[in-house]
Amino acid sequence: MTKVDLHIYIQFNNKPFINPQSLALLRKIIDTGSLNTAAKELDISYQNAWKMIDNMNKTAPKPIVMKQRGGTGGGGAVLSDYGLLLMKEYAYIELQVLKFTQQLNNEINL
Amino acid sequence: MTKVDLHIYIQFNNKPFINPQSLALLRKIIDTGSLNTAAKELDISYQNAWKMIDNMNKTAPKPIVMKQRGGTGGGGAVLSDYGLLLMKEYAYIELQVLKFTQQLNNEINL
Numbered sequence: 733m734t735k736v737d738l739h740i741y742i743q744f745n746n747k748p749f750i751n752p753q754s755l756a757l758l759r760k761i762i763d764t765g766s767l768n769t770a771a772k773e774l775d776i777s778y779q780n781a782w783k784m785i786d787n788m789n790k791t792a793p794k795p796i797v798m799k800q801r802g803g804t805g806g807g808g809a810v811l812s813d814y815g816l817l818l819m820k821e822y823a824y825i826e827l828q829v830l831k832f833t834q835q836l837n838n839e840i841n842l
Numbered sequence: 843m844t845k846v847d848l849h850i851y852i853q854f855n856n857k858p859f860i861n862p863q864s865l866a867l868l869r870k871i872i873d874t875g876s877l878n879t880a881a882k883e884l885d886i887s888y889q890n891a892w893k894m895i896d897n898m899n900k901t902a903p904k905p906i907v908m909k910q911r912g913g914t915g916g917g918g919a920v921l922s923d924y925g926l927l928l929m930k931e932y933a934y935i936e937l938q939v940l941k942f943t944q945q946l947n948n949e950i951n952l
Binding site: 733734735736737738739740741742743744745748793817818821824825828829832836839840841842 | 843844845846847848849850851852853854855858903927928931934935938939942946949950951952
């Protein structure tokens with residue numbers, strides 16, 4: 733069956749800082765509280781994961797992920813207040829895009 | 843300014859056959875009537891352009907681009923009837939996505 737699929741990007745001053753891959757990484761960081769564990773679960777290197785986060789933090793209007801020091805398992809990673817707001821808005825965007833895509837697919841005949 | 847941007851993919855049986863890059867190639871083929879010229883204008887190799895077309899033709903429900911033999915300038919490339927229908931539907935999809943994205947961006951506060 734032929735279907736339209738829409739991929740969500742969020743950009744600041746025309747530069748994307750959220751794409752489907754970085755969004756998956758943010759969700760894993762929320763789940764695990766650790767960039768290291770998040771990277772392992774997504775099967776990417778810690779270095780690549782950190783590059784994605786660093787790029788995201790620098791491109792977004794405000795930093796999204798903050799490193800945390802200490803604790804028994806070493807440093808963790810948490811979302812900033814802006815990061816949490818972003819995830820809330822993203823959930824809304826995702827729902828609207830899902831509804832719109834379903835409607836669009838009902839109109840398409842390919 | 844923070845904005846949501848949606849990238850359009852068209853898939854058949856869950857496999858994408860149109861993405862933003864292949865769509866740009868199709869539009870260049872329509873403009874120039876030649877895969878070789880289209881590839882040059884997009885600054886990709888003929889081999890890569892042909893791979894994109896071959897993959898598209900095999901993944902879509904019907905072939906989209908057909909090679910044409912002969913003529914003074916050598917072989918050309920044209921869209922099949924299905925390819926033309928696809929471009930017509932794509933123009934509609936693009937317009938709807940543009941309208942939806944503008945509406946969504948009015949609601950977002952990031």
